[in-house]
Amino acid sequence: MAFLPRAAAVAAFMAAACTSGSDPATTATAPPSITASGARSTSPASTPSMTPIPSGVPSATMTAPADxxxxxxxxxxxxxxxxxxxxxxxxxxxxxxxxxxxxxxxxxxxxxxxxxxxxxxxxxxxxxxxxxxxxxxxxxxxxxxxxxxxxxxxxxxxxxxxxxxxxxxxxxxxxxxxxxxxxx
CATH class of the missing domain: 3.10.450.50 (Nuclear Transport Factor 2; Chain: A,)
Structure with a gap:
């Protein structure tokens, strides 16, 4: 019977995407997840973390030639x-x-x-x-x-x-x- 809740969740997701009026390619939410109670929830998409530049990398602000x-x-x-x-x-x-x-x-x-x-x-x-x-x-x-x-x-x-x-x-x-x- 585990098949039926998943199928219902997929059907609900597809119906919501088709009728919401928003473009899924530009919507900044993660795919819905099913909670333990069977309710559908969406959460904002996470932003990728920025990788810091290592301190040993030379900066692009050199203002003089080598000599x-x-x-x-x-x-x-x-x-x-x-x-x-x-x-x-x-x-x-x-x-x-x-x-x-x-x-x-x-x-x-x-x-x-x-x-x-x-x-x-x-x-x-x-x-x-x-x-x-x-x-x-x-x-x-x-x-x-x-x-x-x-x-x-x-x-x-x-x-x-x-x-x-x-x-x-x-x-x-x-x-x-x-x-x-x-x-x-």
Whole structure:
């Protein structure tokens, strides 16, 4: 006779699911259970427990490359080389993030008479991630300060530090005829 109470419970469950008007796929209750008295009961579905992250797992908040001092030196060299009139146009293109894609803008900046007179020096470098840094810089033209407190960015691309594309866009204003790339 144990068969009859189970069959009745299954029939009751199916009837309730069909007539309740709710979608069983979105209902957050566990399947009904039969109590000792034969009454049907439902309980809220249990939520899976969250597994804690082990304390030895590195967090994703690293804000500096493995060698910050070496990276800072490399970033400062990039800025000095970019603003050195003796640096070739091809080398300047290679010193800018996505320089190949934006070579017309970089070439125009490098060949422009007015921007060609600019010398730049990177000041402080503050890493915001292992592959990005904020850079303060100063720009000079003929021993006169043009931009004493510039703010730009450096990015790590193709295993090298480069002047960010957005910073390059902001530098075009120092030339006489340096058009910005369409993506600026």
């Amino acid at each position: 910050p001092a070496g990276a800072e030196k490399e970033i400062k060299r990039v800025w000095e080389r970019f603003f050195n009139p003796a640096t070739s146009v091809e080398d300047k293109v290679a010193l800018v993030e996505d320089g190949e894609m934006n070579s017309l803008m970089v070439e125009a900046f490098a060949k422009d008479e007015r921007s060609g007179q600019i010398v730049g020096r990177a000041g402080t470098v503050r890493f915001t991630s292992p592959a990005e840094a904020e850079v303060t810089y100063a720009l000079f033209r003929n021993s006169t300060t043009v931009q004493p407190f510039g703010r730009g960015k450096a990015v790590r691309q193709d295993d090298a530090w480069k002047i960010s594309f957005t910073t390059m866009c902001s530098l075009t204003k120092y030339g006489a005829d340096v058009p910005k790339a369409a993506a600026c």
